[in-house]
Amino acid sequence: MALPTDFISALIGLLLTLLVFSYLLGDSPLFKIAVYIFVGVSAGYIAAVAWHQALMPSLFVPLFSATDPQRFLLLIPLVLGVLLLMKISPLLSRLGSVPMGFLVGVGAGVAIGGAVLGTLFPQIGAAIAPFDLAAGIQAGYNPFERLATGAIALAGTIGTLVYFHFGARAGADGKVRRGWLAEVLAWVGRIFIAVTLGVLFAGVYVAALTALIERLDFILSFFR
Amino acid sequence: MKRPLATAFAIAFGLIVLLGYFIPLPFFAYLRQELILWAIILAAFGVLVGVANLLAVHLEKIRRRQPGYIYSLLLVLSLVITAAFGFLLGPQNPGLRQAVETIIVPVEASLMAILTVTLVYACIRLFRRRLDMMTIVFLATAWLVLLGTTPLPFAEVSVLNYLLRPWLIHVPAVAGARGLLIGIALGTLLTGLRVLLGADRPYGGK
Numbered sequence: 479m480a481l482p483t484d485f486i487s488a489l490i491g492l493l494l495t496l497l498v499f500s501y502l503l504g505d506s507p508l509f510k511i512a513v514y515i516f517v518g519v520s521a522g523y524i525a526a527v528a529w530h531q532a533l534m535p536s537l538f539v540p541l542f543s544a545t546d547p548q549r550f551l552l553l554i555p556l557v558l559g560v561l562l563l564m565k566i567s568p569l570l571s572r573l574g575s576v577p578m579g580f581l582v583g584v585g586a587g588v589a590i591g592g593a594v595l596g597t598l599f600p601q602i603g604a605a606i607a608p609f610d611l612a613a614g615i616q617a618g619y620n621p622f623e624r625l626a627t628g629a630i631a632l633a634g635t636i637g638t639l640v641y642f643h644f645g646a647r648a649g650a651d652g653k654v655r656r657g658w659l660a661e662v663l664a665w666v667g668r669i670f671i672a673v674t675l676g677v678l679f680a681g682v683y684v685a686a687l688t689a690l691i692e693r694l695d696f697i698l699s700f701f702r
Numbered sequence: 703m704k705r706p707l708a709t710a711f712a713i714a715f716g717l718i719v720l721l722g723y724f725i726p727l728p729f730f731a732y733l734r735q736e737l738i739l740w741a742i743i744l745a746a747f748g749v750l751v752g753v754a755n756l757l758a759v760h761l762e763k764i765r766r767r768q769p770g771y772i773y774s775l776l777l778v779l780s781l782v783i784t785a786a787f788g789f790l791l792g793p794q795n796p797g798l799r800q801a802v803e804t805i806i807v808p809v810e811a812s813l814m815a816i817l818t819v820t821l822v823y824a825c826i827r828l829f830r831r832r833l834d835m836m837t838i839v840f841l842a843t844a845w846l847v848l849l850g851t852t853p854l855p856f857a858e859v860s861v862l863n864y865l866l867r868p869w870l871i872h873v874p875a876v877a878g879a880r881g882l883l884i885g886i887a888l889g890t891l892l893t894g895l896r897v898l899l900g901a902d903r904p905y906g907g908k
Contacts, residue, residue: 487800491808498812502819514773516809517756518780523802525753526788532746536739555740559747566754574751577744578905579708580715582897584741587719587734590894595723597887601880631877638881667881672836674878676843677871683821683844684851689814696808 492700495693533559605635637667638674708905716898757781780805843870 497512537559541552558577565574608614608628611621640663646656656664715737722734760774768774784802791798825844828837849859850867896902 487804490804494805494808495812498809499816501816510773511776512809514777515780515805518777519784519802519805521753521756522781522784523788523793524749525785527793528746528749529789530792532742537743551736555743558744562744562747562751565751566758575705575708575906576711579711581741581744581748582905583712583714583716584719584737586712586894586897587716588738589890590720591723593887593890593894597883601884605880627873630873631880634874634877635881635884638878639885642885668836669839670874670878670881672839673843673870673874674882676840677847677875679840679844680847680851683818683848686814686817686821689811690818693811693815
């Protein structure tokens with residue numbers, strides 16, 4: 479009698495769950511078996527995804543079907559890609575530095591654009607927004623409450639930034655230390671960082687707890 | 703200067719991409735999109751290089767019968783089988799997807815689940831080894847937010863659920879996170895500029 483596919487999937491899932499849970503007793507060979515299989519399957523699947531969902535539709539299919547100018551343009555990433563593959567061989571790996579230069583350069587450009595337009599401008603705008611009282615009143619907020627929370631948040635943001643600023647000067651006694659204002663702001667920043675990390679920790683813990691409940695439910699429902 | 707071509711590529715293409723962000727001309731926007739598409743293609747080649755390198759490292763371990771080579775054998779087998787079926791059938795094939803999810807989902811969920819124990823253990827260690835103000839504020843915040851998130855069996859603490867927890871999340875935590883995000887963005891900006899000016903060459907130039 480053939481076993482149903484769902485049962486086999488559930489059995490493998492149960493086995494892998496128990497193998498991973500064996501980590502709670504220490505870094506055991508059972509845990510390593512699960513992790514090595516996981517890494518192997520993930521790497522194989524990612525390679526297939528890279529081939530079928532990036533290289534085929536963006537490079538190889540257009541190379542055979544697009545117009546001549548587009549084909550000519552696609553020859554550049556093809557040549558760079560082949561050079562990048564040379565990284566596999568220790569003898570030819572030097573050739574891979576040109577495509578790496580391209581990747582790093584484009585990555586740096588994207589990172590700068592993302593940092594300025596995606597983080598700096600929106601975050602600075604959000605820090606300033608509570609001080610626009612007219613807009614706050616128009617949106618139906620209590621102006622004093624909004625101003626107070628905005629001031630606390632701004633103090634926390636500045637404090638956090640100052641905490642990570644390590645510029646210091648030597649004093650009259652020769653000791654290197656930050657100015658008193660920087661010290662006070664950094665102390666305030668530490669409190670805010672601790673609260674932020676505490677909230678993030680709680681979020682991660684709730685997610686982990688949810689995963690634990692799901693896995694325990696899976697184990698119990700398998701034996702029911 | 704070592705590897706001048708790689709440096710020239712990094713600076714020239716990085717600047718073109720950057721211009722595409724800040725100069726509102728269709729030509730620059732088109733160039734930026736085209737270069738990002740090329741970078742995606744190269745990143746896919748990079749994935750293949752990474753997987754080939756992983757395979758080579760573990761095949762070498764198996765060949766030399768190094769300690770733990772049995773695990774490497776498992777990794778190589780699972781990688782080769784998944785990649786072979788993946789290349790032949792495509793990653794969207796329902797059978798392959800079910801087979802892959804049968805392995806990936808339970809392992810990921812279980813790794814996440816054992817975090818419940820390892821995080822508590824880490825907290826206890828932190829409390830015992832570094833009992834200062836930052837530790838106390840960190841653990842107290844985590845405890846209060848958890849207490850306000852989970853349904854309690856005996857009673858509901860309204861002040862905690864509807865006042866303190868939302869305030870902690872929306873005011874001081876947001877302020878701290880904003881400071882961290884701005885700091886990270888400034889760091890990214892500086893690192894990116896160093897690459898574009900040729901001061902840092904992480905592609906092997908210096």
